[in-house]
Amino acid sequence: xxxxxxxxxxxxxxxxxxxxxxxxxxxxxxxxxxxxxxxxxxxxxxxxxxxxxxxxxxxxxxxxxxxxxxxxxxxxxxxxxxxxxxxxxxxxxxxxxxxxxxxxxxxxxxxxxxxxxxxxxxxxxxxxxxxxxxxxxxxxxxxxxxxxxxxxxxxxxxxxxxxxxxxxxxxxxxxxxxxxxxxxxxxxxxxxxxxxxxxxxxxxxxxxxxxxxxxxxxxxxxxxxxxxxxxxxxxxxxxxxxxxxxxxxxxxxxxxxxxxx
Amino acid sequence: xxxxxxxxxxxxxxxxxxxxxxxxxxxxxxxxxxxxxxxxxxxxxxxxxxxxxxxxxxxxxxxxxxxxxxxxxxxxxxxxxxxxxxxxxxxxxxxxxxxxxxxxxxxxxxxxxxxxxxxxxxxxxxxxxxxxxxxxxxxxxxxxxxxxxxxxxxxxxxxxxxxxxxxxxxxxxxxxxxxxxxxxxxxxxxxxxxxxxxxxxxxxxxxxxxxxxxxxxxxxxxxxxxxxxxxxxxxxxxxxxxxxxxxxxxxxxxxxxxxxxxxxxxxxxxxxxxxxxxxxxxxxxxxxxxxxxxxxxxxxxxxxxxxxxxxxxxxxxxx
Ligand SMILES: Nc1ncnc2c1ncn2[C@@H]1O[C@H](COP(=O)(O)OP(=O)(O)O)[C@@H](O)[C@H]1O
Ligand SMILES: [Mg+2]
Numbered sequence: 334x335x336x337x338x339x340x341x342x343x344x345x346x347x348x349x350x351x352x353x354x355x356x357x358x359x360x361x362x363x364x365x366x367x368x369x370x371x372x373x374x375x376x377x378x379x380x381x382x383x384x385x386x387x388x389x390x391x392x393x394x395x396x397x398x399x400x401x402x403x404x405x406x407x408x409x410x411x412x413x414x415x416x417x418x419x420x421x422x423x424x425x426x427x428x429x430x431x432x433x434x435x436x437x438x439x440x441x442x443x444x445x446x447x448x449x450x451x452x453x454x455x456x457x458x459x460x461x462x463x464x465x466x467x468x469x470x471x472x473x474x475x476x477x478x479x480x481x482x483x484x485x486x487x488x489x490x491x492x493x494x495x496x497x498x499x500x501x502x503x504x505x506x507x508x509x510x511x512x513x514x515x516x517x518x519x520x521x522x523x524x525x526x527x528x529x530x531x532x533x534x535x536x537x538x539x540x541x542x543x544x545x546x547x548x549x550x551x552x553x554x555x556x557x558x559x560x561x562x563x564x565x566x567x568x569x570x571x572x573x574x575x576x577x578x579x580x581x582x583x584x585x586x587x588x589x590x591x592x593x594x
Numbered sequence: 595x596x597x598x599x600x601x602x603x604x605x606x607x608x609x610x611x612x613x614x615x616x617x618x619x620x621x622x623x624x625x626x627x628x629x630x631x632x633x634x635x636x637x638x639x640x641x642x643x644x645x646x647x648x649x650x651x652x653x654x655x656x657x658x659x660x661x662x663x664x665x666x667x668x669x670x671x672x673x674x675x676x677x678x679x680x681x682x683x684x685x686x687x688x689x690x691x692x693x694x695x696x697x698x699x700x701x702x703x704x705x706x707x708x709x710x711x712x713x714x715x716x717x718x719x720x721x722x723x724x725x726x727x728x729x730x731x732x733x734x735x736x737x738x739x740x741x742x743x744x745x746x747x748x749x750x751x752x753x754x755x756x757x758x759x760x761x762x763x764x765x766x767x768x769x770x771x772x773x774x775x776x777x778x779x780x781x782x783x784x785x786x787x788x789x790x791x792x793x794x795x796x797x798x799x800x801x802x803x804x805x806x807x808x809x810x811x812x813x814x815x816x817x818x819x820x821x822x823x824x825x826x827x828x829x830x831x832x833x834x835x836x837x838x839x840x841x842x843x844x845x846x847x848x849x850x851x852x853x854x855x856x857x858x859x860x861x862x863x864x865x866x867x868x869x870x871x872x873x874x875x876x877x878x879x880x881x882x883x884x885x886x887x888x889x890x891x892x893x894x895x896x897x898x899x900x901x902x903x904x905x906x907x908x909x910x911x912x913x
Pocket of ligand 2: 379
């Protein structure tokens with residue numbers, strides 16, 4: 334495992350239709366770690382996450398400046414095709430979003446469009462095992478994905494993401510729509526996934542961040558003098574232990590101890 | 595979701611009903627809509643009974659040849675409506691063949707590809723086209739499209755591809771083909787409009803899922819949008835077909851009004867709605883009964899198409 338960062342973010346600014354959403358973010362993300370992004374709602378956590386796989390490109394009016402180096406290469410450079418980035422940086426969304434197809438076809442979808450030549454059944458099984466879902470669905474691979482429970486659907490979405498064989502998985506509040514049992518399954522799964530994947534997870538659940546992550550980034554909303562414009566800044570980024578026991582910044586401490594947000 | 599798409603299918607009225615869905619609980623509202631629904635059914639049944647009753651004499655005297663014979667000679671008391679049935683079906687099929695790919699293309703363009711600022715105006719324009727009276731389409735077809743477009747294309751087809759029976763010459767502009775093209779232009783706005791609504795209802799989450807897996811825009815459309823929208827699109831096409839089958843004036847102006855069955859779509863023909871419109875004025879006795887009978891058959895075909903559309907949509911939504 335190289336010690337080169339998987340991602341290096343430099344001077345990142347994001348705005349939507351001219352309204353700033355994120356200002357001056359800089360951080361390094363080591364491979365095979367779980368990084369939690371925390372902060373009050375609307376501070377730009379999802380926006381930051383979408384910068385890592387260029388999903389912001391799909392939002393009309395979104396403008397990104399600065400650098401996001403991925404394995405040393407700027408993914409916002411002119412000649413980079415976002416499609417290739419997304420094939421190695423997967424994403425799991427807040428609401429489970431399986432396709433209205435069979436379980437097998439869901440998992441195979443990404444591999445198919447990427448022209449996967451290997452044994453599809455093997456890949457499906459491997460991915461479902463990787464997402465700790467295999468035992469529950471192995472007899473029903475042709476059943477509609479929509480017949481699964483919310484927690485199973487979310488793990489299916491994880492299986493679908495890892496079937497593309499990415500090296501990074503972005504998760505945007507992946508457990509916020511799930512019950513506690515399903516949530517803890519996802520959290521356990523993340524610990525296994527971290528062996529192979531870099532994971533960046535957005536969560537507004539402090540306990541979850543403290544439980545699962547190696548490092549944590551705290552974003553906070555700044556407001557200008559008139560109170561009209563607001564945007565997110567990166568207040569503190571450090572080892573999770575440090576953030577939760579001995580943060581450097583007063584705002585982090587206040588947020589963690591529940592004084593606002 | 596299935597229920598929602600079904601509503602979208604039927605357009606504006608359904609949108610109103612969806613907004614009123616909360617009030618469905620209100621018993622007064624339920625009673626009023628119940629009565630209205632019942633009234634529609636009663637009127638429909640009444641129409642079927644009266645028209646069928648009027649047509650019974652000709653069904654009796656002609657038997658199956660009413661549907662399978664092409665001999666339509668009112669003066670000799672012969673009423674074989676096959677040429678009209680054939681013409682209606684052929685012109686509608688031509689219309690679908692042209693209209694479906696174009697409508698779907700425009701709808702996809704407007705929902706997935708076009709820059710945001712042209713989506714609204716173009717969609718509005720398409721909806722406006724749906725509001726143009728069909729007689730205007732017909733006249734425009736005869737005076738503009740026929741000399742400038744239909745006749746040259748038909749001639750070209752018969753010259754270059756005349757060895758294929760369906761393009762056999764001599765080509766006339768007033769033909770199955772001409773009527774089909776104008777029908778296509780007439781149903782494109784409706785199919786486009788419905789498809790657009792259906793495509794817009796595809797969950798953003800699923801589109802993002804496809805993008806996040808490294809899909810290009812086209813792969814996203816194929817993998818996430820079309821499977822979701824399939825049932826609705828089929829429904830929209832069937833509704834367009836229903837429109838085409840029943841369209842009267844534009845076809846009457848363009849089909850050539852000759853009761854014949856030809857393999858070539860470049861020859862003049864006739865249609866059910868057109869023959870009713872053209873002959874009803876001077877018809878008497880059995881002739882009237884026969885024209886009403888043609889109407890009953892047309893009604894039957896339209897019902898079958900619509901029911902088939904529903905069944906298809908339901909079955910797809912189920913699976
Ligand atoms: N698609 C979008 N279009 C316009 N503004 C957006 C969009 N997504 C997010 N924003 C704005 O960016 C800011 C940050 O949003 P977001 O990243 O979703 O925050 P969080 O995930 O922390 O709740 C908010 O002010 C929000 O209104
Ligand atoms: Mg968010």
